[in-house]
Amino acid sequence: METVQELIPLVKEMMAQKPSGKLVKLYLVGGVLALFGVVLGLMETVCSPFTPASRLSDEDAAALAALRAARERQALQAQALQEKDKQRDAILCNRALANRQHAS
Structure with a gap:
């Protein structure tokens, strides 16, 4: 679903079919998990340029030199x-x- 305009008819159609309570809970849990994944992905994308790449530990530096x-x-x-x-x-x-x- 790319836009909210596509999501609204889907929800209306689902409600017209009168789904069971378990099915609604399943859809809600899936939607919340998807939203949580999107938020985490955005946070990682936004914060990744600010992580210092120069903080190599001594072990990492030695391994890199050996390589x-x-x-x-x-x-x-x-x-x-x-x-x-x-x-x-x-x-x-x-x-x-x-x-x-x-x-x-």
């Missing part, structure tokens, strides 16, 4: 593997050319 170091090590290993592959490809290419010259 960065691990990423750097992985990047260096990947670069070393690429260099080895390039050297291996160059050697294979030279061998192939040398074989072709002798074969002709």
Whole structure:
């Protein structure tokens, strides 16, 4: 239901069908919980820019530093593997050319 104009005909139709008391209570509880969720979501959205992101505990800072170091090590290993592959490809290419010259 996007607007209140859509909600009013729904309520009128429900009342015309004469729902039981338990069903009305269920609708009210669901509506209250939905409204509570909306209010909490709005509060979180409004207050989230004001929470300080610079308040990292010592454990969080150490974990972040370890993660960065691990990423750097992985990047260096990947670069070393690429260099080895390039050297291996160059050697294979030279061998192939040398074989072709002798074969002709």
